[in-house]
Amino acid sequence: MQLFNSLSQQVEELVPVHAGKVGMYSCGPTVYSNLHIGNLSAFIYADILRRVVRLSGYDVRHVMNITDVDDKTIRDSKAKYPNEEPVQALKKLTDTYTDVFKNDITAVGVDIAAIEFVSAVSAIPDMIKLIQQILDAKVGYVAEGGIYFSVSRYTELGHAYGRLQKIDMTQSMSRIAHDEYDKDQASDFALWKEVTPGEPAWEAQFTVDGQVITMSGRPGWHIECSAMSQMLGVPFDIHTGGIDLKFPHHENEIAQSVAAGATDLAMLFVHNNHILVDGRKMSKSLGNITTLREVEEKGYEPMAFRLLVLESQYRNESNFSWAILEAAANRLKKWQAWADVRYQTYSELEHPMQSIEIESYKQAYILALQDDLSTPQALVEIHSGLEQAMLRGVDKNAKSHYDDFLKAIKDGIGIDLMQSEDIPVEAQKLLQERQAARDAKDWDKSDKLRDTLAERGIKVLDDPVRGQIWQRL
Numbered sequence: 001m002q003l004f005n006s007l008s009q010q011v012e013e014l015v016p017v018h019a020g021k022v023g024m025y026s027c028g029p030t031v032y033s034n035l036h037i038g039n040l041s042a043f044i045y046a047d048i049l050r051r052v053v054r055l056s057g058y059d060v061r062h063v064m065n066i067t068d069v070d071d072k073t074i075r076d077s078k079a080k081y082p083n084e085e086p087v088q089a090l091k092k093l094t095d096t097y098t099d100v101f102k103n104d105i106t107a108v109g110v111d112i113a114a115i116e117f118v119s120a121v122s123a124i125p126d127m128i129k130l131i132q133q134i135l136d137a138k139v140g141y142v143a144e145g146g147i148y149f150s151v152s153r154y155t156e157l158g159h160a161y162g163r164l165q166k167i168d169m170t171q172s173m174s175r176i177a178h179d180e181y182d183k184d185q186a187s188d189f190a191l192w193k194e195v196t197p198g199e200p201a202w203e204a205q206f207t208v209d210g211q212v213i214t215m216s217g218r219p220g221w222h223i224e225c226s227a228m229s230q231m232l233g234v235p236f237d238i239h240t241g242g243i244d245l246k247f248p249h250h251e252n253e254i255a256q257s258v259a260a261g262a263t264d265l266a267m268l269f270v271h272n273n274h275i276l277v278d279g280r281k282m283s284k285s286l287g288n289i290t291t292l293r294e295v296e297e298k299g300y301e302p303m304a305f306r307l308l309v310l311e312s313q314y315r316n317e318s319n320f321s322w323a324i325l326e327a328a329a330n331r332l333k334k335w336q337a338w339a340d341v342r343y344q345t346y347s348e349l350e351h352p353m354q355s356i357e358i359e360s361y362k363q364a365y366i367l368a369l370q371d372d373l374s375t376p377q378a379l380v381e382i383h384s385g386l387e388q389a390m391l392r393g394v395d396k397n398a399k400s401h402y403d404d405f406l407k408a409i410k411d412g413i414g415i416d417l418m419q420s421e422d423i424p425v426e427a428q429k430l431l432q433e434r435q436a437a438r439d440a441k442d443w444d445k446s447d448k449l450r451d452t453l454a455e456r457g458i459k460v461l462d463d464p465v466r467g468q469i470w471q472r473l
């Protein structure tokens with residue numbers, strides 16, 4: 001299994017820190033509003049990555065944080081519940097959007113049962129401990145408004161800063177209290193923010209230069225992930241997130257963990273690219289966002305959106321338009337119909353697909369996924385394999401291989417094509433009657449029975465070699 005590592009800027013073999021086991025951490029959502037489908041793609045790619053690592057024979061532990069305390073959640077909880085006690089208001093808002101998030105990612109095929117979710121609020125004691133370790137290492141300091149991380153002190157200790165993205169270290173260092181900043185310049189950032197009246201806060205004690213100080217407040221955003229990912233043991237194997245999290249978020253996560261004593265945070269950083277709309281990133285501020293709600297309202301299955309996402313390799317930008325979604329939805333319908341071939345198998349005389357061919361499509365599909373998640377190539381293999389099965393039928397001795405192929409599709413890319421059952425007994429009887437009518441050259445009756453079957457959602461094709469082939473409409 002190979003992945004592009006943002007740390008080395010190279011495709012690398014996945015070599016787990018602990019043989020046979022892979023620890024994976026994904027930066028989760030900030031739960032203050034509905035996600036748009038651009039945000040969802042990061043979680044779809046993380047889900048596929050975990051599936052493929054598992055398919056490659058590793059035991060995977062996948063942890064994802066829920067950011068339920070930060071600048072944005074606090075801002076919106078104050079606005080929405082002005083009369084509530086601040087911690088309660090925050091909980092109300094973030095509980096609501098945590099549920100929305102889990103429902104949305106489930107709808108697009110993310111297996112939430114395979115992920116351990118951790119709420120940032122629940123991990124505050126771990127964050128306080130970690131901040132204390134950073135203070136003890138003399139990389140943290142107390143200043144106006146809280147406790148900050150000193151980037152210059154960190155580099156003086158011989159640690160590299162700017163490992164994920166080149167950072168201008170020549171400018172004099174500023175200090176930033178906000179969670180997000182996009183400047184490509186190193187800045188000291190907040191580890192702990194002293195309480196602002198009317199905002200949620202938690203009691204904390206820190207020892208600074210032998211003196212115990214009490215500072216009620218709340219964590220900075222970056223420390224949340226350094227604290228929560230520790231449950232995997234550091235360094236762990238794979239850290240995922242959107243490309244926009246490289247700096248400052250992931251850079252700061254690494255620095256905090258290393259300052260606190262870890263040799264490193266993660267061996268591989270895997271970053272996914274954006275979805276574009278008319279060449280521009282999907283974002284609230286540009287007013288070009290689409291939500292899953294709209295996708296469903298327009299009559300599309302959310303899984304069609306998953307397929308659209310997989311049509312691009314995670315490192316490339318992908319495009320969203322309703323026409324592209326329509327094409328993905330049609331492709332999904334075709335696959336569903338082609339998967340039904342497993343209920344209609346043939347004998348060798350009819351030259352159907354044999355096990356060895358099916359197996360080679362399956363292997364090529366898995367190899368594509370293991371090659372830095374080359375999902376577009378994986379989809380080509382799926383499409384060709386299923387299409388061949390539809391065109392030629394599947395040998396009755398190869399049925400179990402075809403089932404295995406469908407199962408590998410479900411396990412690897414999370415698209416389940418095995419949900420449909422065989423057609424009902426009455427429909428099978430109608431097909432037999434129709435065959436008898438055709439044998440007797442009673443074309444009128446044959447046509448009528450074809451219409452009856454169509455009314456029941458079953459299309460019949462007449463193949464010169466294989467005879468009647470049914471497809472769900």
Ligand SMILES: [Zn+2]
Pocket residue numbers: 026027028225249
């Ligand atoms: Zn994070």
